[in-house]
Amino acid sequence: MFRGPLHALTFVSALGSGVVAGLFFAFSTFMMKALARLPPAQGIAAMQSINVTIIRPSFLAVFLGTAVASLVLGVSALRSWERPDARYLLLGSALYLVGVIGVTGAFNVPRNDALAAVDPAQADAASLWARYVSGWTAWNHVRTAAALGATASFILALRLGRE
Structure with missing residues (x-):
């Protein structure tokens, strides 16, 4: 089935980015909406627990393992730019590393860290929660699209790499 380690790594990256896209999609389409419907103290406590x-x-292996694989694939693509799949490998790698890992570190994790310090019973918890849900979800949409784009790019690279 696999023509070599690069092909296998591309397959694993397509699967990993697809799993991550599905997780983010679930949060964007219904998890955050469900949490936002709870009373603010309950929503905050639930998200803190999540x-x-x-x-x-298991999550870190997929999330960070796909990042490592993407980095290897991106470097490989730059070193063998003449290959028909190189552009898709580089695109998939960039989408995952910048759009998933970068956005997570720059926008979602800081919001999570700030939420962790919130006492769900404090007076301004409702306004903090509303801002959190709005901002976190917007950046999660970006991560969802990036992970989905990475998945598609890796699949296209697999297709072209077989020719």
Whole structure:
């Protein structure tokens, strides 16, 4: 099935970015809407719990493993630009590394860290929660689109790499 390690790594990256896209899609389309419907104190407490619970080896293996694979694929694409799949490998890598990892680190994690410090019972919790949901979800849409774009790019690279 696989023509070599690069082909296998591309396949794994397509799967990893697809799993991440699905997770982000779920949060963008219904999880955050459901949490926003809760009373603010309950929504805050639930999201605080989610943000702690998600840091698990299984999630980190897919999330960060795909980043490492993307980095390797991006470097490989630059080193063998003449290959028909190089442009899609580089595009998929850039989308994942910048649009998923970069956006997560620059926009979603800081919001999560700020939310972790909020006492759900404090007086201004409702306004903090409304701002959190709005801003976090907007950046999650970006991550969703980037992960989906990376998945498509890696699939196209697989297709071209077989020719």
